[in-house]
Amino acid sequence: MKAAGVIVEYNPFHNGHWHHLQETKKKTGADCLIAVMSGNFLQRGEPAIVSKWARTKMALAAGVDLVIELPYVFAVQAAEQFAHGAVRLLDALGCRELCFGSESGDITAFLSAVETLFQRKEEFDSLVRAGLARGQSFPKANAEAWRQLGSVPLDLSKPNNVLGFAYVKAIQQNKLAIVPRTIPRLAAGYHDESFSHPSIASATSLRNALGQTGQLERIAAYIPSATAEQLRQYRLTYGRWHDWEMYFPLLKYRLLTATEEELRRIAGVEEGIEYRLKQKIAGAETFAAFIAATKTKRYTWTRLQRLCAHVLTNFTKEEQNKAMAPTYIRLLGMNETGRRYLQQVKKELALPLAAKAAKLNGDPLYEQEKKATAVYAAAFPEPLYSAALKEEYATAPIYSSGIERK
Amino acid sequence: MKAAGVIVEYNPFHNGHWHHLQETKKKTGADCLIAVMSGNFLQRGEPAIVSKWARTKMALAAGVDLVIELPYVFAVQAAEQFAHGAVRLLDALGCRELCFGSESGDITAFLSAVETLFQRKEEFDSLVRAGLARGQSFPKANAEAWRQLGSVPLDLSKPNNVLGFAYVKAIQQNKLAIVPRTIPRLAAGYHDESFSHPSIASATSLRNALGQTGQLERIAAYIPSATAEQLRQYRLTYGRWHDWEMYFPLLKYRLLTATEEELRRIAGVEEGIEYRLKQKIAGAETFAAFIAATKTKRYTWTRLQRLCAHVLTNFTKEEQNKAMAPTYIRLLGMNETGRRYLQQVKKELALPLAAKAAKLNGDPLYEQEKKATAVYAAAFPEPLYSAALKEEYATAPIYSSGIERK
Known part of the structure; x- marks a missing residue:
């Protein structure tokens, strides 16, 4: 079989x-x-x-x-x-x-993009860092870095291309015998x-x-x-x-009763976002309103949503690093x-x-x-x-x- | 005035x-x-x-x-x-x-009980320790120790006598100029x-x-x-x-998502009760059923209820010790x-x-x-x-x- x-x-x-x-x-x-x-x-x-x-x-x-x-x-x-x-x-x-x-629908585009990344990793990483330093989000900085590398036949601003690229890269990095x-x-x-x-x-x-x-x-x-x-x-x-709104009362309870120090232990809590979370939560009446009030260029909707899932499930950096x-x-x-x-x-x-x-x-x-x-x-x-x-x-x-x- | x-x-x-x-x-x-x-x-x-x-x-x-x-x-x-x-x-x-x-209604009984305690502190403490070692709860061990000291004109199994005794004792220990x-x-x-x-x-x-x-x-x-x-x-x-039942969903959420290590940081969590809390919570459908299933001779209803308030409000031993x-x-x-x-x-x-x-x-x-x-x-x-x-x-x-x- x-x-x-x-x-x-x-x-x-x-x-x-x-x-x-x-x-x-x-x-x-x-x-x-x-x-x-x-x-x-x-x-x-x-x-x-x-x-x-x-x-x-x-x-x-x-x-x-x-x-x-x-x-x-x-x-x-x-x-x-x-x-x-x-x-x-x-x-x-x-x-x-x-x-x-x-x-994209074209596997050679993925393979070539991954090859480009492996060959020009330093250059790519420094472009991403520069984007981040300009206040861009990770996805934005990544897409920008790809654009600046030029000649990559894959639009990495498209979500399913991003995932596909990650699959191909993971297969190669792990040296797995899987044909993508x-x-x-x-x-x-x-x-x-x-x-x-x-x-x-x-x-x-x-x-x-x-x-x-x-x-x-x-x-x-x-x-x-x-x-x-x-x-x-x-x-x-x-x-x-x-849906997320069902969990908002629990999230609000947790954000209001956890100390900043405890929030810093949660996976994804970086750069002082814990203060912003605590500041915005008290007055928020819905999850959507909370995320809208909290998001920034760096902390996109998806990133915040993921971080909130980690707060809710008490998923710590320590647990993440061990996985x-x-x-x-x-x-x-x-x-x-x-x-x-x-x-x-x-x-x-x-x-x-x-x-x-x-x-x-x-x-x-x-x-x-x-x-x-x-x-x-x-x-x-x-x-x-x-x-x-x-x-x-x-x-x-x-x-x-x-x-x-x- | x-x-x-x-x-x-x-x-x-x-x-x-x-x-x-x-x-x-x-x-x-x-x-x-x-x-x-x-x-x-x-x-x-x-x-x-x-x-x-x-x-x-x-x-x-x-x-x-x-x-x-x-x-x-x-x-x-x-x-x-x-x-x-x-x-x-x-x-x-x-x-x-x-x-x-x-x-009691008789202040001399309180004064004399506190004096007795100060004079016979070692004896009293060792009686309490012995009671605890026999598996008694703190209130029970205390009341028993008083009974064994004998000749104390105050029934310290009565809750308001216990509080009154604590007031008089606190006034004297803190050397406050307050007349009880x-x-x-x-x-x-x-x-x-x-x-x-x-x-x-x-x-x-x-x-x-x-x-x-x-x-x-x-x-x-x-x-x-x-x-x-x-x-x-x-x-x-x-x-x-x-009432407590309103808070049971939050308590259950918290007990299920906190690790044993995190629960050990909470004020009042001693002697491995964190394992028992986690073990009993999953199947409990009401607060009353949870406490009834969890309580022991040592962990009385009141003690567990207080501990659950601390879990719910994330009140740690560190915070307690500093207060x-x-x-x-x-x-x-x-x-x-x-x-x-x-x-x-x-x-x-x-x-x-x-x-x-x-x-x-x-x-x-x-x-x-x-x-x-x-x-x-x-x-x-x-x-x-x-x-x-x-x-x-x-x-x-x-x-x-x-x-x-x-």
Whole structure:
């Protein structure tokens, strides 16, 4: 059996993701699709709209064969760390193919950009430092540095190009035997908030269209029926979907009761931002208003959102610095193909495979996952709070007996 | 002018407190009554039913002339520290009389008990240590040690005798020129939950009778009309009164996301209780169920409740150890008599008088008060959360123009 990997968030799973899976199979000739998926908190520092379990079911229904959790310590990070954790997990699973969606759609552009970076690293780094010194944000300084290097056939101001670049770079830096491939994303860009295609729209635009009270029919054309079903069931069970505003009271409580010294221990708290956080929080009545009041050129919306996720989950610099690479492979779900693939590779797995969360107690990466789980569940009133906690620890990996057609 | 002090919580103010004030005036011949009052969190580790401001208004309406805040770092403590902070504040205000209610009602019993303790300290301490070693709680070991010393005319298993004893001891240890006096409490004991007197009932029984949905009419016979009015207004403004259950989601969030190491820094976390807290919290759906599941012979309900208040407000051992004595006199309210008294003593005040909270920023005692304020306000949804925070910082001391008759 041959496996191909995808690195995903599925927030929620939509037709563009379906297309990505079909193209991945076609391009790689793989008979097993492995998705490395963020858990309950996502790369941009947001809580996922529904839990990892509901999103795992969406993925399995769409034909993913194995769903593996990307631990919080890699999932809620800028592109470089995110990519590092994800490709290391694929490698540990014996997966030799990675296929990602990008605005570019041309893998040679990525390979050449990474080669340029390795060759001209000093020059590049000094351009980035100069940008930072001029008060630019990291993403801005990076994009600018690329522009100044010239002749790079990759637009690194586009978010999915940035991620793809990070994957290719991580593969090469880790000297992994993984072949990277890319397919062009269809129609909607990540940040697109309009519906310009009859069946493809970005996850962001879908979440916006949905809101908290939104009718699922409004987005039915853009998602498989299994996604609609999972979203519907989740709201039935838990009363609502997740968004940052649900967590704002906890964030406010924490920012007001933590000392500046304690905040400085949190990952991402640099350059005195702790004073600004404490200064802006008391009068803020919503998360959106708080971030709008706090953000600066250097502290972009995404960076602040990620930092707030770290404050909320009490993720410290010390924990971040210790998280060099994945220490386990946590199985969230599989179908028969996935099961057979695991059977085939299990003796060569580079990391322990964990089906039950209880086995991971004490692992520093999983300890942070537990904190993130506690926060994610805290959005609910009792007895749902306790029930959601229990789900994390008691749920066996989802086993799906077949693929649903959309 | 002659001042007499009382040390109070007024949770809420009731007819027994009224009686205490009348007797204090009679016994001391004072023309100015000073109440040192706990802020939003109380000695037994509970949030006050209504804010310090509402309770200040109750006190002023009943004829208290000056209301001074007992800072959190003394207010939420076992009897000894509580008494220490309170009598030092009275002393700093030039107050030379203290009158407390007790089950005993006989000041010579207190004086003789304190003298006994000073004379037989070693013996007493070794009896307490032996009790603790047998697994007894502190209050139990203390009461037992007294019993074993014999011939002490004071029942130190009674809560108000314990507090009174602590006041007298603190006065003597600090060598303060304060005359302690006591009056017998009427009818209901602190822990009484029944109504056995036509107009006097304990604050505990009143809160129980009231509940969250309770009709004020049910307790009208036991409280002055000003108390009823404050309770009514508070619920109109904020939607509810305060109790521990409102804070349980925050406590659960905090206990689940703090590491054991972080919990060990919290005041009152000793002997490995942090493991037990973390073990019991995940499945607990209410505060009451959590404490019931967690308590042991050594960790009594009150001790755990106080410890949970410290977890919630992030009050550390380091902060506790630094809090040797009050560093300011915070004025919560006054009437004309109180104003004139302050005028008279202001040149001899042993501590700075603070009418505005903003002036106290940076004072370690007030920094903890701010954390407690943030927690207390966190019980409300926005925009009430922000409004309650603002109330703490923007409210000038309450000025009352006259005494209301009950």
